[in-house]
Amino acid sequence: MPLDALVELVNGWGVEPRRAGARSAVPPLGDLADRTGLPASVTAALTDPDLIQFADTIFEVFTSAGTASRVATISGLLTTVDLRPDLALTDGRVRRTWWVDARDALLAAALLALRRQLCDEDPGRLGVCVDDGCADIYIDHSPAGRRRFCSITCQNRARAASFRRRRRSAS
Ligand SMILES: [Zn+2]
Structure with a gap:
């Protein structure tokens, strides 16, 4: 699953991102197969309650403080899914695949994407927005990683609020 799809699902359905951002409704389901890369037979069975539970589970990975805690959370979640590595011959090439029970397919795809991010990229680049009125998650792709x-909307709002606070304390 692409990480931007994972971020979109967590922010769209997660209880805490919606509470903090005062969004009571969940977004339309849309074409989940397209966005997640999962088979349509899997995504067609997904309901809003499934996505809320999924989003809250993945949100925990982002709120886990520090790499050790994130690794432990992802590792623990991987023990809950029925998943095994596999391989297949496709178009004359042997390719890496994995088998997963259809019920676990969404969570498994997200956990494998996070595993790749933590193993192959900087593991510190998972974040939760620090703005007071927001708890959306993000993956930090900035060069400096800060x-x-x-x-940008949240960044500007926080900047404006801090500017107003400074002006009040100066007068
Ligand atoms: Zn935000």
């Missing part, structure tokens, strides 16, 4: 906000 991102603290989910979006």
Whole structure:
């Protein structure tokens, strides 16, 4: 699963991102197969309650403080899914695949994507927005790796609020 799809699902359905951002409704389901890369037979069976549970599970990975805790959370979640490595011959090439029970396919795809991110990239680049009115998650792709906000909108809002606070304390 692409990580931007994972971020979109957690922010769209997660209880805490929706509470903090005052969004009571969940987004339309849309074409989940397209976004996640999962088979349509799997995504067609997904309901809003499934996605809320999924989002809250993955949100925990992002709120786990520090790499050790994140590794432990992902590792623990991997023990809950029925998943095994596999291989297949496709178009004359042997390719890496994996078998998973259809019920676990969404969570397994997300955990494998996070495993890749933590193993192959900087493991510190998972974040939760620090703005007071937001708990959206993000993956920090900035060169310096010091991102603290989910979006420019939140960054600007926090900047404006801190500017107002400074002005009040100066007068
Ligand atoms: Zn934000």
